[in-house]
Amino acid sequence: MAQGPQYSVEEGEDGRKVLRLSGPYLVSSIGEIDQDLRVMDQSLDRIDLSDVSEIDTVGAWLACYVARQTNAEIVGTSERADRLMKAVGNSINEADVEADRARLLERVPAVVGDKIFEMGSGIRTIVGFLGQILMAVAAMVRHPGRFRMKAMVSQLESVGVNALPIIGLMSFLIGIVIAQQGAAQLAQFGAETLTVNLVGRITLRELGVLMTAIMVAGRSGSAFAAQLGTMKLTEEIDAMRTIGISPIEALVIPRIAACTFMMILLGFYASVMSIIGGAVIADVMLGIPFITFLQRIQEVVPTYDVWVGLIKAPVFGLIVALTGCYQGMQVEGNSEQVGLRTTKAVVQAIFAVIVLDAFFAVFFSKVGWQ
Structure with a gap:
């Protein structure tokens, strides 16, 4: 039975903390440790990927995310991992997921105004539709x-x-x-x-x-x-x-x-x-x-x-x-x-x-x- 992705925090010979990743870091297996790595609050110096057997875009993105959160340097990357890191490294967006919500006194008039404009547009469309029907009826009266x-x-x-x-x-x-x-x-x-x-x-x-x-x-x-x-x-x-x-x-x-x-x-x-x-x-x-x-x-x-x-x-x-x-x-x-x-x-x-x-x-x- 193949082992899933593993990680461990070790202290290197130079006294620097190293997060060592090992195993397959693929979209099909990374869910086992995804949350643990995302909430890691330790101070790290390096993230070592030399023991990673397989990696895809999701695994590379997670490694970049942890590196950014802990201000760590990624080392030990293979040619494939290095290529993926460069591709996804700039895709991390720290912007808020939801836009700021306007205050109630601003939001309500804005919504009411939008509804009034929509109603006016709808009335024009309905009048145009009725006009087309009347013209079609008149044409059929002339040509039964x-x-x-x-x-x-x-x-x-x-x-x-x-x-x-x-x-x-x-x-x-x-x-x-x-x-x-x-x-x-x-x-x-x-x-x-x-x-x-x-x-x-x-x-x-x-x-x-x-x-x-x-x-x-x-x-x-x-x-x-x-x-x-x-x-x-x-x-x-x-x-x-x-x-x-x-x-x-x-x-x-x-x-x-x-x-x-x-x-x-x-x-x-x-x-x-x-x-x-x-x-x-x-x-x-x-x-x-x-x-x-x-x-x-x-x-x-x-x-x-x-x-x-x-x-x-x-x-x-x-x-x-x-x-x-x-x-x-x-x-x-x-x-x-x-x-x-x-x-x-x-x-x-x-x-x-x-x-x-x-x-x-x-x-x-x-x-x-x-």
């Missing part, structure tokens, strides 16, 4: 044949049809939760029958569309950003421009149109599934027959609640699609950007949807739809 129907149908399937199972299951379970929790609270006042009102109105007016928009943002919005971002990195979008195809017309508009249209159907579908979930739990827990629950829904839910959900749905779909496509088109540099932009697309879309939902709630209450 440029609209890519096959691409839109493909996106309709991806955004809508493929999302039916997960959105249906989610909405069904949300309806069960609302009915169960609502019934538990209303039972304290002897008003369990009002569970029908609670489930019908909150799902058709708010949660059905809102939860669907959040699901679409996480599912389709992220897919838009990842797909377009990957195409940007692989220069497919640049290639499309080169051969005279507009990426906005071919990639962005079909996705926006599909997401906007499908959100209307998915939002209504989610509301229906939530009501069915509420009807099931009401039948099991409250003794309200399933058919009676559905008939009661028609009596207690105003028609304008349905319209509130249908009005919000395409707006939410438009926001989700715009955010996903915008972030995807901003990818540049490396593959890490795809992940960062995809995350931004989901977060910003969900945030925008919730803010718009709050705005719609106030607006519709002001116009009497409450």
Whole structure:
């Protein structure tokens, strides 16, 4: 079994202290004594390498480091060791690893200023992106044949049809939760029958569309950003421009149109599934027959609640699609950007949807739809 690197501190014939190194000083073996040599605080005069059997760049660097720390002279070097010493001798950097941190009163305004400038740049980019979309839409209005129907149908399937199972299951379970929790609270006042009102109105007016928009943002919005971002990195979008195809017309508009249209159907579908979930739990827990629950829904839910959900749905779909496509088109540099932009697309879309939902709630209450 081969021995690892060794060292010893001896006193020479002239009374000078010598650090004698022996064995292989290679990257594969030097870890055994690396820390011991780095923290050596003895005063040395020489470092003798005459017994070193093998040495590489890491071993030479460690010897130079110890020599500098102890103000010692390196002796007994072989031709290879001497060559390596000259190569790495000047690479030791005593500078601080981390830069000095500015004071809090300086750091906070600087960070805030950077964020404000980034926000201004982002607003300009977004406005430019929206301008490109409007110009592409105007071009397609003048020349309807440029609209890519096959691409839109493909996106309709991806955004809508493929999302039916997960959105249906989610909405069904949300309806069960609302009915169960609502019934538990209303039972304290002897008003369990009002569970029908609670489930019908909150799902058709708010949660059905809102939860669907959040699901679409996480599912389709992220897919838009990842797909377009990957195409940007692989220069497919640049290639499309080169051969005279507009990426906005071919990639962005079909996705926006599909997401906007499908959100209307998915939002209504989610509301229906939530009501069915509420009807099931009401039948099991409250003794309200399933058919009676559905008939009661028609009596207690105003028609304008349905319209509130249908009005919000395409707006939410438009926001989700715009955010996903915008972030995807901003990818540049490396593959890490795809992940960062995809995350931004989901977060910003969900945030925008919730803010718009709050705005719609106030607006519709002001116009009497409450």
